Amino acid sequence: MAEAKIMDGNITVPYSWTTGPAIGAFLTGMRDDMKLVGVKCSKCGQVVCPPRDVCPKCFIKNDDYVTVGPAGTVVAFSVIHLPNDDQPAEPPYTLALINLDGADTNLVYLLGDVDPDDVEHGMRVEPVWKEERYGYLSDLKHFKPL
Amino acid sequence: MAENEPVMENLGRRLVPYHWSYGDSFTEFFKATKERGAILASRCPVCKGVMAPAVHMCGRCYCEVDEFFDVPDEGELVAYTVVYLPFPGQPNEPPYCYGYIHFDGADTMFPHMIKEVEFDDIQMGMRVKAVWEDPDKRKGDLFDIKHFKPIE
Numbered sequence: 001m002a003e004a005k006i007m008d009g010n011i012t013v014p015y016s017w018t019t020g021p022a023i024g025a026f027l028t029g030m031r032d033d034m035k036l037v038g039v040k041c042s043k044c045g046q047v048v049c050p051p052r053d054v055c056p057k058c059f060i061k062n063d064d065y066v067t068v069g070p071a072g073t074v075v076a077f078s079v080i081h082l083p084n085d086d087q088p089a090e091p092p093y094t095l096a097l098i099n100l101d102g103a104d105t106n107l108v109y110l111l112g113d114v115d116p117d118d119v120e121h122g123m124r125v126e127p128v129w130k131e132e133r134y135g136y137l138s139d140l141k142h143f144k145p146l
Numbered sequence: 147m148a149e150n151e152p153v154m155e156n157l158g159r160r161l162v163p164y165h166w167s168y169g170d171s172f173t174e175f176f177k178a179t180k181e182r183g184a185i186l187a188s189r190c191p192v193c194k195g196v197m198a199p200a201v202h203m204c205g206r207c208y209c210e211v212d213e214f215f216d217v218p219d220e221g222e223l224v225a226y227t228v229v230y231l232p233f234p235g236q237p238n239e240p241p242y243c244y245g246y247i248h249f250d251g252a253d254t255m256f257p258h259m260i261k262e263v264e265f266d267d268i269q270m271g272m273r274v275k276a277v278w279e280d281p282d283k284r285k286g287d288l289f290d291i292k293h294f295k296p297i298e
Contacts, residue, residue: 004167004168004169005168005172005173005177005286006166006167006168007165007287008163008164008165009164010161010162010164011161011162011164011234011235012159012160012161012162012234012235013159013160013161013162013234014234015159015160016156017155017157017158018154018155019153019154019155024152024153025152027156031153085161085163135153135156136156137156
């Protein structure tokens with residue numbers, strides 16, 4: 001039997017993703033004002049960033065949007081060496097869990113302008129914005145050390 | 147850049163690369179289309195069913211099939227659809243017609259594009275024949291045949 005042939009193909013899947021009001025507010029804040037938007041719960045006072053429609057603790061509707069950061073603290077990080085189709089940068093790159101000033105939850109984001117070997121827990125970082133912003137997460141390039 | 151409308155949606159395109167292994171049966175079938183411009187069929191020893199494309203195991207009897215031969219590259223159009231709706235991944239800009247061809251001597255149907263005919267003139271049962279791609283350009287896939295066209 002002849003060796004089985006393999007077809008290499010590629011399917012392009014276009015999509016439209018609706019943000020909902022909370023992430024809509026987050027992305028609008030990034031695009032228009034280069035600010036990071038969280039939401040404050042009227043019951044427990046917790047500030048969640050990125051914002052959610054409903055408080056994860058109290059389950060009540062949240063729509064009191066507040067600005068957090070712009071600076072934050074690295075509470076955890078991972079240096080990624082393994083390449084993959086979806087990577088945000090050429091390996092090795094650092095993904096950090098960032099506690100933005102004023103927020104009670106943490107944001108995962110790419111760190112840039114810093115060598116992975118120099119990243120430390122407790123490091124202070126600030127956002128680096130793209131010049132042209134369209135209301136996509138990629139408007140925020142990365143966080144860099146203060 | 148700064149529009150007054152709040153952000154409500156993000157648009158994107160995901161690329162999904164894949165490897166598809168043909169398996170023995172399609173490997174042989176597409177080798178025949180590529181190298182010989184021929185339609186390879188098989189006959190089951192138990193039910194005598196003639197399958198085009200050829201198979202190595204009969205889907206009705208679950209037995210091994212080992213009789214292979216060519217069938218003519220023409221036959222009857224037994225079903226068709228004219229597609230007007232655009233959608234990702236379609237083989238042509240709409241409108242286009244694709245149908246199922248019952249090759250002479252085969253018991254199964256083969257899907258492909260129907261061209262060189264006005265949509266209104268396409269009829270159930272009409273005789274169609276394969277229009278082959280240039281031998282140098284065939285890659286061993288479904289488009290070794292460009293399309294099917296009506297014949298008298």
